[in-house]
Amino acid sequence: MTAPSFWLETLPRPVVPRPPLPGPREADIAIVGAGYTGLWTAYYLKKADPALRIVVLDAEYAGFGASGRNGGWCSALFPSSLGKVAKVAGSVQGAVALQRALNETVDEVGRVVAHEGIDCEYTKSGTLILARTPVQLERAREEVAEFRKFGFDDEDLRLLTADEARAELAATDVLGATYSPHCAAIQPAKLVRGLAEVVERMGVEIFEQTPVTSVWNGQAHTAQGAVTAETVVRATEGYTTTIAGHKRALAPVYSLMLATEPLRPEQWDQIGLARRQTFSDGRHLIIYGQRTADGRLAFGGRGAPYHFGSSIKPEFDSDPRVHAELKRVLDEMFPVLRDVRVDHTWGGALGVPRDWFASVGYDRAAKLAYAGGYVGDGVGAANLAGRTLADLIQGRRTELTVLPWVNHRSPNWEIEPFRWIGANLGLRVMDGADAEESRTGRPSRRAALFGRFLGA
Numbered sequence: 001m002t003a004p005s006f007w008l009e010t011l012p013r014p015v016v017p018r019p020p021l022p023g024p025r026e027a028d029i030a031i032v033g034a035g036y037t038g039l040w041t042a043y044y045l046k047k048a049d050p051a052l053r054i055v056v057l058d059a060e061y062a063g064f065g066a067s068g069r070n071g072g073w074c075s076a077l078f079p080s081s082l083g084k085v086a087k088v089a090g091s092v093q094g095a096v097a098l099q100r101a102l103n104e105t106v107d108e109v110g111r112v113v114a115h116e117g118i119d120c121e122y123t124k125s126g127t128l129i130l131a132r133t134p135v136q137l138e139r140a141r142e143e144v145a146e147f148r149k150f151g152f153d154d155e156d157l158r159l160l161t162a163d164e165a166r167a168e169l170a171a172t173d174v175l176g177a178t179y180s181p182h183c184a185a186i187q188p189a190k191l192v193r194g195l196a197e198v199v200e201r202m203g204v205e206i207f208e209q210t211p212v213t214s215v216w217n218g219q220a221h222t223a224q225g226a227v228t229a230e231t232v233v234r235a236t237e238g239y240t241t242t243i244a245g246h247k248r249a250l251a252p253v254y255s256l257m258l259a260t261e262p263l264r265p266e267q268w269d270q271i272g273l274a275r276r277q278t279f280s281d282g283r284h285l286i287i288y289g290q291r292t293a294d295g296r297l298a299f300g301g302r303g304a305p306y307h308f309g310s311s312i313k314p315e316f317d318s319d320p321r322v323h324a325e326l327k328r329v330l331d332e333m334f335p336v337l338r339d340v341r342v343d344h345t346w347g348g349a350l351g352v353p354r355d356w357f358a359s360v361g362y363d364r365a366a367k368l369a370y371a372g373g374y375v376g377d378g379v380g381a382a383n384l385a386g387r388t389l390a391d392l393i394q395g396r397r398t399e400l401t402v403l404p405w406v407n408h409r410s411p412n413w414e415i416e417p418f419r420w421i422g423a424n425l426g427l428r429v430m431d432g433a434d435a436e437e438s439r440t441g442r443p444s445r446r447a448a449l450f451g452r453f454l455g456a
């Protein structure tokens, strides 16, 4: 079996899928999807009530999806701005509460992995978003100003001067940066595989190689029969399109990554990231990187096309054009990497809701709970989602169940071909916007217009 990411490929033990569901079954909770969302939900439910009978079903195996492939930023990021969250929440307090909960989530993940002995190379050293053009610097200032307006201070997000930023990460053209301490670098596959083992030890049953075709009225249907439960949790993120009746809930958008060969200490001296801070820059077409625990640079970005009909295929994990562009960007940011070998390339689908607003919800009458739509920010958020779903399903009203993403309903995506046209137009606009900003030195009007179309 070929592993679909560098992280899965370099696990201490190769993945051996667990057996499929043997036949129809009854449970209290059926969870569809063994990524972070499904497994954190199982974890917190079982912690709260060890007697619960919980069954997790995965079409492939735990960590096959984005959770085993991502950039390893366990961050406090949310795909919508504080301003948009406040608008949806109808209050500034709602947006502040969600951001504070996300900030605390980074520590919660650190606490649980330490407590449960999950060695996922968790290092909390924050994240740097470099400003490498005057327009990006202006956006960085605006972002810090927005955080101040919502009552956050330097402890949560601060602006670095060019010298301060370069001392952390010596990329080319650095004019400044924002720095948030609320981010840990992790080995993502070690987290998801470790979590699966932990919940299994707690008594959760995991059946792999078991695609669910539909979820309806407390039943998760598979070729081997249904799991009947009081609640079915949909935790399929970018793959939600494979479940009948949910095809237009989330669009699968591909993000692609590469990992270099291990760098020598003197190469790292020229780059920085001495504390394993994660990093990006202020361009529209997102890029992201981390220094891995074994001294490689793992680097990724968007730009791969959306595929007609929300199609997901193994061959979409690789796109030579996008992988070459990622290496070009890396070389341009860090000339010392020009002759460095790329050892691994891979990619995966993440889930994008029509309004870019992640959500977690529970409809007791329909016996259905769900969480997702994190875009590229699900590593931390899925833990918060899992804790929130556990409270909702158990009927507890807590500070988590009143956060503004709870029971938020994103509109469905358009039918094809409009979804294909819209999603790929968005990618083009963001790519073009970066070129336009470099050329004109002014913020891109196209990007602002497209942001308004998304309701940003």
Ligand SMILES: Cc1cc2nc3c(=O)[nH]c(=O)nc-3n(C[C@H](O)[C@H](O)[C@H](O)COP(=O)(O)OP(=O)(O)OC[C@H]3O[C@@H](n4cnc5c(N)ncnc54)[C@H](O)[C@@H]3O)c2cc1C
Residues within 6 Å of the ligand: 032, 033, 034, 035, 036, 037, 038, 057, 058, 059, 060, 061, 062, 063, 064, 065, 066, 067, 068, 069, 070, 071, 072, 073, 074, 075, 210, 211, 212, 213, 235, 236, 237, 238, 239, 240, 242, 243, 254, 255, 256, 257, 288, 300, 347, 348, 349, 350, 351, 371, 372, 374, 375, 376, 377, 378, 379, 380, 381, 382
């Ligand atoms: C390349 C890449 C880089 C990323 N980088 C970051 C990052 O650095 N930081 C960050 O916060 N986020 C990042 N993300 C996003 C993040 O990885 C996801 O938001 C997060 O992993 C979502 O977890 P999940 O459990 O909801 O979904 P997934 O991990 O995708 O899990 C869904 C599971 O459902 C299973 N499944 C699918 N269909 C069915 C079915 N019909 N029946 C049964 N099971 C099914 C799949 O096999 C899969 O195991 C990245 C994503 C990608 C692809």
